[in-house]
Amino acid sequence: MSALLAFEGVSLVLGGTRLLDQVDLAIEAGDRVAILADSGAGKSWLLRLAIGLVTPGSGTVRLMGVALDVAPPDVRRLLRARCGVAMQGGSLLGDLSVEENMRLAIGTGDWSKRRRGERRIDRLLLLLTQDRALAGRLCERVYRLERGRLIQQDAAVTVPDATS
């Protein structure tokens, strides 16, 4: 069985600096992997490569068996929709409300999956309105909301970037 996320000899050069050099990585379903490195070592770029936001200079990234560098943009988006991603520094949309930011994660695909996601959001919002102390704690940091958005997705892969 192929790995859920695989890096095969991936290199990335940015601004004349070789940030990643021949990285090989294979993450199977159910694995929990933490990537630890100094600031500026390229952890966030690794995340961006993992979900196909950036194309590597050489090598191949396979997400759920699909080579991202040759996959069309729509296929990459479909794969990303199955991942739970939280970007470093926040990835919320400023012109949307908290509820709408959460609903963004539901997507527009499968109807039953959408209904399930909507019920989860309704329960979470109901919980927040009933328990103001919990709401206060949850609103303490922006990344908490991003976590809220992460749990709305039936994600095959969850990739939080320095969010806790």
Add this chain to the structure above:
Amino acid sequence: MDALRGGPKLLAAIGAGAWLTMRAALGMGRRLIAGDALAQRQLADGLPLHVWRPLRTLLPLAALAGIIAGIGAGRLLTLYNAQIPVLSGLAEILLRDIVPLLVGLFACGSVSVALSSRLGAMALNREIDALEALGRDPVAHALGPALAAVLLSAPIHMLLGGIAAVIGCGVPLALIANVGWPLWSGFAFSHEAAAAMLTGIAKLLLYALIAFGVGSAVGAKPVRSPADIGRRATTAFTAGLLGIFSAAALWTALL
């Protein structure tokens, strides 16, 4: 695109604008068909912004343009008593050329500047990346509702702007040339004037699409600092003006 210069750069920019406009239309269509509640809410937000709010400025502008045209025509009528050619020509040029160009310029000032600024701010706040990370098409999300609202606003703005201009024109005609409202409205609401209004709506749709394409193409360029957003907005406005006037000149010359 930055490496290109002159003609190739212009062609690349036109291609980028057309491609983004098409992707926005297709993406918005898909979202609405899929029953995306967020798309419906964005559309509901975009309609007042692009359709109703501009009317507060647009209607007085159209009435003033009508007054200016009416003063010129009134002076002409005091010199030459040629009511039929002057009034029919005035109604036609007002509805076929002046009002569409006026509303098009207004669309350029609002749509292209608003779009380029919004896209720049979204890129700077990493909202484009956030949408991509969620598997959402950023073009459909950021541009789709605006495109629908802009296309819907064009006929409404043209119709109401045309009426305001006709009313504005009627005042100086009555004061300077003693042309009563029944006579002027007979020319302004004739079959020929209605055909001119339809041509005006078609022109305005083209101008609105140009303003949209320019705003999205300029806004999609990489932004490195908040100051870039202001520069992009200025570029979008001037490029939009050039595009709309070129289209107007071509249309008048060829059709």
